[in-house]
Amino acid sequence: MNHEQDRTAGPSNQESTSPEPGPYEEGKRAGAHPLAVVIGIIFGLWLLMWLYIPSSKQKPAVAPEPTPASVMEEPDAAPVMFTVKTSIPEINAVGIVVPPQATESQIVGLLKRLRDARLANQLSAMLPATSPGHKLGDHAIANIYIFSDAQYARPAAIGVLARGAHAPGELYPQAVPFETAMEEVRGHYRIDLNDTGHPDQASLGFADESGVHSKTFRQLF
Template sequence: MDDQDKNSQQGKRVGLHPALVLFGVIVGLWLFITLIIPKDKNTKQHQAGMPSQPVQPLPGNAFTNDVVPVFTTSATIPDLNVVNLVVPSATTDSQIGALLHHLKAARQNNTLIDLIPATTPGDDLGNFAIADIYVFSEEKHGIAQTTQVLSRGAHAPSTIYGESIPYEVAMEQVRGHYSINLHDRTNPDTGTLGFGEEETGVYSKRYQKIF
């Protein structure tokens, strides 16, 4: 073999075959996507309106100048101790806050029974030992089915219950929520704008703790 043939053979052996280079690039990209870029299932998704830090209650005097809106009882669910109220669509959040304080004061003065139906009639702790009072600003949303969806929780599979109202939709329709639990002596009353579940960390967009 002359010098020209030797140089030709050596030239052929310099570098990698193009197919091997292409294969290496593909493997490298696959590793980059798999290991470097986080997958959706591994990335924590924040729920709508989820506070980035604990929400402090608004001071009670923030609502002293607001008129308590008129309201009507649109639905009751005795098995769940639920009462749904509907206010005019033009009601502001400040007025919702004033309404929640009004209901709380009535509960403390034992006059809440004059405003809404009892949720625990005959109970040793009174007519409202346990209650969940939801405030809506549209009649079509203030129905029992809306709060039935909410009572099952954010992670209850809707396919089992055959719900026509998705949880996320029902949650966003709540203008205010007043929860009573007289078995909790340290904090029997909880009121919020919007709706939230502290257990699951799911909150509506307008969520704000009132008391």
């Protein structure tokens, strides 16, 4: 009887002592599949980009700056006649008047004639001195304003243009509005011989130093 009990107990003891299968077995892959890892990384990067990089709808709209149209000078156009209306040496300014029918091409030609005269040291034959006694000459610093309406070629309007768009209006309550005077400028020629890199600047229309400009503004040189 004892032998039979020993034989019957043997198999149960062997079963209880056999090792149970663990999480890592030979021939089986441990951890996530590599393809799943790659997909997870790609999804994570996409999510970060979506959260932190603003879309085109979120970016503020920036208005494109207007590109000045080129003005062709007519070689056969007759030189426009002009009259010096105002000279203000205190602010290095001159106001000249051209006929209302003067074309843009003629204004361009006049501005180039003034520059050529300045380069040839002959500007004094055309305009009064704007910087008398200056060591660099009588037109070392000049702002030459071209108008067709003579009432704006006067100290009141030219003074407003010289002060610029951002001058406090309450200091000059009787002055011509800057916007009004600016739109009346047919052409503007600035000379500054202290600016050796760019001593001559000219334009159709007018723009002050802050960039506020008239509707007809076209930079020439």
